[in-house]
Amino acid sequence: MEIIDILFTASFWAAAIRIASPLIFATLGELICERAGVLNLGIEGIMVAGAFAGWMAVFSGTGLWMGVCVAMLVGMLFGLLHSTLTVPFGLSQHVVGLGVTLLATSSTYYAYRLALPEVTGPPKIEPFQPYDIPILSDIPLLGPALFSQTPLTYLAFILVAIVGVILYRTPLGLAVRAAGENPAAVAAQGLSVTAIRMGAVMVGSGLMAVGGAFLTMSAFDSFFFEMVNGRGWICIALVVFGSWRPGKALLGAVLFAAFDALQIRVQQTSLGTHIPYQIFLMMPYILSIFALILMSRRAEVPAALMVPFNKGER
C-alpha cells in the first residue's frame, strides 16, 4: 500500500524528472551518434569529464551557464578524438570508445587531484535553483513535478523536441539518418559521410558532457569520484529501448528514473528494511537488461551502425 501512496506524491514525480534529466541529455547524445552510424562507448567517461569541467568552471568563478558551455566544449573535444579515430580511420568503435572512457575518466581524476590537492571534502558551488513556471507550477501534482524544476531540466525536455524536429524534419537530420542507414547513398549525393558522422559524434558527445554537468551543477553541488556510476552504460541501453527515437528514449528515461526514485523511497519503508540495500541498487541495472530483452526483437537498429565507411571501397 505504501508503494501506491508514494506514486501519488508530487515529490516522487519531481524526483523522477530530476533523475531523468542527466539521462535525457546523455541518451540524446548517444542517439545522435548512433543515428549517424557510430557507437560511442566514450559516453561514461565523457559524462565524468563534463561533470568535472562544468563544476570546475563555476568553482573558479564563471557563471552557471558558462559552466554548461565549458562542459559541452570538453565533451565535444573528446567527441572529436573519438570520431577522428573511428570515422576517417575506421578503427574499432568498441575499443576506441572504451579507450576514450578510460582517458576521459583518468584525465578528469588527474585534473581534480592537481586542481584541488589539499581538499579532504569536495568543495561546493551554488548550483542551479528550481524555477517555478508561473501558472503551470500551480497545477496540483503535475505542477510541482514538472514545472518546478531547474532550468537545465527544462532544457533537456526542450532538446528532445529540437532533436526530434531536426532528425525528422530537416535536410540535416535526413543526412545524419542516412549516414547511419546507407552511407554510400549519402556519398552519392555528394555529401561527406566523414563530416556528417564526425559532426554528429561531436554534438552527441557535447550533450553527454552536459548530462554529466547536470549531476554536479543541478542535482548536487560538488564533484566526487564514481559519481556517474554506470549512468552512461544505462543510457546506451535506453537508446536501444527507445528504438533510436528521441520521443521514445525520453519516455524510457522517465520510466527508468521513476523506477529509480521508487526504489529509493521503498528502501525507507518497512518493506525496505528487511531487504539488503544492494538489491535496490541492483534494480536499475537489472531493469536496463530487461528493457533490452523486451525491445531487442522490435528494435530498428540503424543499418550501418558500427560499419566504417571508406570511400571508393565496394
Place this chain on the structure above:
Amino acid sequence: MRLEPIKNPTLARKLVPPAIALISTVVIASFLAMVAGANPFSVIGLILKGSFGSQFAILETLNRATPLIFTGLAVAVAFRAKFWNIGAEAQLYAGALMTVLLGTGILPWPSFAILPLIIFAAILAGAIVLLAPALLKTRFGVDEVVTTLLFNFIFLLFISMLLEGVLKDPMGMGWPKSARIIPEAKLPRIVDGLRLHWGFGLAIFSAICIWIIQTRSTLGYEIRAVGLNKDAAAFAGIPVNVVIVKTALLSGGLAALAGFSEVAGLKGSLTLDLSPGFGYTGIIVAMLALLNPLGVIVASLFVAGIFVGADSMSRAADVPTYLADIMLATALLLMVLAIMLTRFRVVRD
C-alpha cells in the same frame, strides 16, 4: 581522405608507427607530469625503476601481471570471435567468490584435491556468469557490450551483499570481508622466500594452452572464422551460435582464474577492492597484444610495469597515480591507430 591497403608492407612500415605511438605516449606522460610540477625527464626513469629496477620491483610487477594475463586472455579469446566481453570484472569476482566459498575449509576433502577442485569450480563460476549475456545475444539478439557492462555493476553489488551478510567474517572487526582461506587452499610460492606465487605459473600455462587452442584446434579455427565473417562462417557450416557460447564459456572461465589467483595466491580473503579494475584493464592488455595469447604475457608485463612503476613514481615525484591510467588509455588509442597504419596508407582525394 581514404584508406588504401598496402600489399607488401616494408619492415619500416611495420615498425615505425608503433614506435611513434610508444614514444608519443611517453612524451604525453612526461608533459602531464611536468604540469603536476615534476621534472618531465625523470618521470619515465622513475617508472622504470619502480617497476623493473630491483628484485622486489620485478616480483611486484610479475604479481600485478598475473591477474592481467588471465583477464587479457579472457578478452583476447572473446574479441577474436567479435564477442565483446566487457564483463571480465564480474567473472573475476565469480572466481574469487568460488575460491572463498570452497577454500575456507567447509569440504572434508584430502588436501591435495582441494586446489584442483577450487580451480575447476572457479572456472565454472566465471563461465556461468558469462553464459547469461552469451545466451541473451544468441537467443534474443541483445547486445553483449551493454549486458556484460551492466553485469559488472550487478555482480559487484551481489558480492557486497554477501560480504555484509552470509560471507561476513565474524573476526573481521566489522569490515565487509570474507573469512580467510585455509592453508591447503593457498597457491604455494614458486620459490621459497620470494613473494611470487604459482598463479603466475598457471597464467603462463593458460596462455600457452589458449595459444595451442587458437592455432591448432578446430575450435580455434571456428572462433577466428566467426570473428572474421559471421555470415561466411555460417555458410561454411560452422554453428555460429554454438561457437559464440563456447567462446563465452572459455572467456568467462579465464577471467575467473584471475579472481582465483588473487585470492588463493595473494590476498587470502575476498574484499570488495580485490580488483582495481583488472577486468577492464584486460581489454587494454588484449588489444596491445593484438589478441595474441602469447602477446598477452608481454602486454601484461608492460601494463603491470606502468601501474607498479607509476605507484612508486607518484610517491617519489608527487604526481597523482591516475597518470598510469592516462598513459594506458593513450597507449591503447595510439597503438590501435598505429597498427592500422602499418597495414593501410592514407590517401588524399
